[in-house]
Amino acid sequence: MADGRSVVDGAFRVLRALPATGPERQLAGLARLTSLPRPTVHRLLGQLAEVGAVEWRDGRWVLAAGLLGLAQRVEPLAGLRESAAVVIQALHDETGAAVSLVVPGGDAYVALEMVPGRDPLPIDARAGAAMPAGTAAGVVLSGTPGPRRRRFGAAVDDQHVYPGMTCYAVPVRLPGGHRAALQIATGAGYPAERAAAPVHRAAAALERRFAA
Secondary structure (H helix, E strand, O other), rough: OOOHHHHHHHHHHHHHHHHOOOOOOOOHHHHHOOOOOOOOOOOOOOHHOOOOOOOEEOOOEEEOHHHHHHHOOOOOOOEEEEEHHHHHHHHHHHHEEEEEOOOOOEEEEEEEEEEEEOOOOOOOOOOOOOOOOOOOOHHHHOOOOOOOHHHHHEEEEEEOOOOOEEEEEEEOHHHHHOEEEEEEEEOOOHHHHHHHHHHHHHHHHHHHHOOO
């Protein structure tokens, strides 16, 4: 880490990896997940604590609450979150599913907005949560071909990522070449693909809001 760019890269690696580590041997876990030496991880945690990005709580390092306010201001396209919130809530009310608007986030996918569903799911159901590439939204945004693809650019995840969880996602075309995917997630007892029609209608509604 000889230059400032490397330091910034390392700091973001630590921030991304921190939620995935437990209190036991946390430094070792962070070093493994970030591919950084333990002394470097320790130094970066100290620097991140100085600027309020992480804090020491209950015997472990955690992301600081101040990052939540910063994350809530992330908006790839002006007005996207406000418009999406209305559509997402309406789709949740109609289907009872967990609904999220997923956007590319560097080398990963992020739920820009999310509303939890009625089924308990093995995911972090909140805005800002990372989405595995294998979810339906990840398949949509990556353009990966295969048997999980459906008509009109949609994709399914039938317990491919998490046992007991199914997803259905469709692309959302936004101005300026921005990409997003509208996704619902349900328990395996009611596969998400059964609610395909409401998801497509909601995506079209979101596109119309921006076209207007």
